[in-house]
Amino acid sequence: MPGIAGQHWPDALAHPAFALLAPLTAQLPRVPALADWQRLPPVHTQSGLPLQCVDPSSLSRYYEAEIYELGRIATRDDWHDCFNALVWHSYPRSKAALNALHYRLLPDTGQGPRGPVRDAATLFDECGLIVPYSDPALLELLVGHEWSTLFVDRRDDWGRHIDALVFGHATFENLLAPFTGLTGKCWPVQVEPAFFALPLAARMAQLDSQVCTSLSAGWLTTPRQLPPLPYLGIPGWWPQQDASFYANHSYFRSRRR
Incomplete structure (x- = not known):
């Protein structure tokens, strides 16, 4: 399935719910590829690392641990992960706090029961x-x-x-x-x-x-x-x-x- 990188932003972004993303999409005239995310002002994890969008195949740790320990977030070439990256830049403190919450509750294996806090x-x-x-x-x-x-x-x-x-x-x-x-x-x-x-x-x-x-x-x-x-x-x-x-x-x- 072809990816979305390089496409024009869709007309659906005229919906009022997307207004908060407009300052970001204005800086990215087309849907970004991985390297394009670095054109936005940097955001940081609660561990103090600048966030970098990376190919999921390059991960060496569990998803949340990779973000917290290395500042690397798996970003597929699809709308789901594109919007995830945009939300990181829109609400950087809250996204970093969510990641830190998950990280604190991870078992040593990076797997295991999630529990109600992580579910929420x-x-x-x-x-x-x-x-x-x-x-x-x-x-x-x-x-x-x-x-x-x-x-x-x-x-x-x-x-x-x-x-x-x-x-x-x-x-x-x-x-x-x-x-x-x-x-x-x-x-x-x-x-x-x-x-x-x-x-x-x-x-x-x-x-x-x-x-x-x-x-x-x-x-x-x-x-x-x-x-x-x-x-x-x-x-x-x-x-x-x-x-x-x-x-x-x-x-x-x-x-x-």
Whole structure:
């Protein structure tokens, strides 16, 4: 199967979820090959090493150990790993903290049972969204699966009192060809109301710092801490958000009691 390196960025990146990647894709006019990633400003692991994208066949250690001990991240020529590298450059502190968390919990063999902490970390890494909110009532609606109220009645609060910024690289990959049913796992972050007036880069830096701090403090212990979000319901994230769309209860599911 041919790779994606050298291709133009797809039109799907016009979706609002990709806005946070725009400063990076502007520096990389085409989808990068391995050597092209070095054109971006360097990011570092928590062990202090600059991150280098490498061919997976060159790895000598388990994936997370290779990153932490050598600063080398396996990067295949596909969308999944391309978005993973872009997220490293978008949320460098949080990605480094996730890697350090995995590394601390690795058995000496680099294999073995994962456990709930690493399961939760992987879910967030793959399909996570960071959800800043200034009104706790909006988070209660999300956790309670009150989707009609959250997405329709409180539609004007999106971008003003609550938002969702994609973190998971698999979520970015899915949004290249979205379909009803896509759901992510949320990391809620309470912020001050003034947060939403900040430039996007400043908002991302603040969220990156807060998520990193929580990860390093051991906040993440189980996947149950990450509530689900049917994110195509976010205003502007699906082309036809009419009454029948939000009435699809197989997608916008009620919370199990």
